[in-house]
Amino acid sequence: MSAPSQSQQATLPGRSLGAGALMGVGVAGFLDETVFHQLLHWHHFYDKSTAAAGLVSDGYFHAGSWVAMVAGLFLYADLQRRAGADRRRVWAGGLVGWGGFQLYDGLVQHKLLGLHQIRYHVHLLPYDVAWDLAGGIALVAGLLLLRERVTRRP
Amino acid sequence: MTGTVPAVLAGVGYAWGVRVLHSRGDRWPWHRTAAAWLAVLGLAAATSPPLATDGGPFALHAAQHLVLASAVPIALVVANPVLLALRTLPLRQRRLLLAVAHSRAARIALSPPVAVTLAVGGTWLYYLTGFYDVAESHPLLHLAVHAHMLLAGCLLTWCVVAPAPLPARTVPVRLLVLVVAAGSHDLLAKLMYAHGLPVGAGTADQLRAGAQLLYYGGDVAELLTAVLVLSGWYAREGRRLAHASRA
Numbered sequence: 001m002s003a004p005s006q007s008q009q010a011t012l013p014g015r016s017l018g019a020g021a022l023m024g025v026g027v028a029g030f031l032d033e034t035v036f037h038q039l040l041h042w043h044h045f046y047d048k049s050t051a052a053a054g055l056v057s058d059g060y061f062h063a064g065s066w067v068a069m070v071a072g073l074f075l076y077a078d079l080q081r082r083a084g085a086d087r088r089r090v091w092a093g094g095l096v097g098w099g100g101f102q103l104y105d106g107l108v109q110h111k112l113l114g115l116h117q118i119r120y121h122v123h124l125l126p127y128d129v130a131w132d133l134a135g136g137i138a139l140v141a142g143l144l145l146l147r148e149r150v151t152r153r154p
Numbered sequence: 155m156t157g158t159v160p161a162v163l164a165g166v167g168y169a170w171g172v173r174v175l176h177s178r179g180d181r182w183p184w185h186r187t188a189a190a191w192l193a194v195l196g197l198a199a200a201t202s203p204p205l206a207t208d209g210g211p212f213a214l215h216a217a218q219h220l221v222l223a224s225a226v227p228i229a230l231v232v233a234n235p236v237l238l239a240l241r242t243l244p245l246r247q248r249r250l251l252l253a254v255a256h257s258r259a260a261r262i263a264l265s266p267p268v269a270v271t272l273a274v275g276g277t278w279l280y281y282l283t284g285f286y287d288v289a290e291s292h293p294l295l296h297l298a299v300h301a302h303m304l305l306a307g308c309l310l311t312w313c314v315v316a317p318a319p320l321p322a323r324t325v326p327v328r329l330l331v332l333v334v335a336a337g338s339h340d341l342l343a344k345l346m347y348a349h350g351l352p353v354g355a356g357t358a359d360q361l362r363a364g365a366q367l368l369y370y371g372g373d374v375a376e377l378l379t380a381v382l383v384l385s386g387w388y389a390r391e392g393r394r395l396a397h398a399s400r401a
Contacts, residue, residue, distance in 0.1 A: 045344075045369075055344050055345065055348070056341055058344070059337045059340035059344065060333065060334070060340075061337075062337070062340050063332075063336035063339075063373075064333045066336070066373060066376055066377055067329050067332055067333050067376070067380045070377065070380040070381055074384035074385070074387065074388050077388065078388060078391055081392070081395070
């Protein structure tokens with residue numbers, strides 16, 4: 001159980017980033033499904049304007065986000081066991097994964113492919129802007145976090 | 155009721171195998187035995203009323219489908235009766251079973267494209283074409299459809315989880331297979347919801363309720379399968395780490 005002392009210093013940057021990104025995508029999918037579909041009932045299971053391409057994309061991304069969540073958590077547990085988690089990279093990955101997924105969902109799925117809207121019977125623009133802005137900020141913050149790490153290295 | 159007798163017989167055979175192992179002092183994790191009884195229960199329930207009621211609301215049919223094609227295969231893959239048989243059968247039968255498990259036919263049936271096509275393709279054919287209506291009115295065909303659901307569900311689950319004695323294929327490939335299969339399942343449920351399919355299986359509301367049950371039930375099955383794949387990986391990595399730290 002206890003990690004050997006020589007590996008104490010050696011974090012696994014690639015795996016940390018990967019685990020974070022997977023968990024980020026998973027959290028985005030989870031929030032979408034539980035908060036917006038089930039709790040708030042803002043999203044609809046299906047609305048008549050959804051095009052076939054939107055259903056296809058939604059189906060595979062929905063399935064992918066569950067697997068990403070489980071894989072990310074196990075990968076992270078394995079990193080902890082090896083004492084190899086680079087926390088900054090986990091956070092960077094998480095922000096990039098969550099923000100990227102949120103942006104894809106907001107721009108491509110909801111707008112381009114005409115999937116169900118964020119909310120119905122309201123003026124949509126503020127919702128769309130808030131949705132995409134949140135995703136964009138998370139994505140940029142994640143990338144900045146990643147860059148800082150690289151430049152700090154000699 | 156059709157499934158109850160074979161399921162109970164298989165359960166008794168399993169229990170006998172576990173007894174043989176225990177009597178010679180070998181270990182057999184209790185969760186495998188528990189999973190075996192869940193599979194027996196699932197198979198009996200799926201082929202008895204109320205799940206197997208002709209002409210009942212479509213949601214009942216959807217629940218039956220989920221139990222047969224997802225829940226029972228997942229319970230069976232945990233129970234791993236093949237491994238139990240390999241440990242308890244006499245040498246000749248064991249050799250025969252291994253030969254079947256390692257045969258070309260088994261390898262092809264368990265390859266991702268074939269397993270996914272049989273499982274997902276069968277379901278698509280069943281619900282999106284007029285096939286559902288035809289099968290409902292022919293008892294033998296109906297039975298064959300149920301057998302196909304169970305067997306194809308097992309193929310897919312075995313392909314993704316790859317329990318012993320199957321070789322452990324790389325985890326990313328198996329997770330990709332899972333996402334493709336589960337995503338197709340989600341898509342199918344949404345198409346059924348959107349277009350009121352299968353035609354003639356009930357009122358529009360009943361069809362929508364059934365399609366939603368398929369969708370969310372499929373999510374649960376996908377989650378469980380992902381946990382099985384990754385907990386297997388986690389345990390293997392743990393053994394590797396323990397081995398490396400001893401060396």
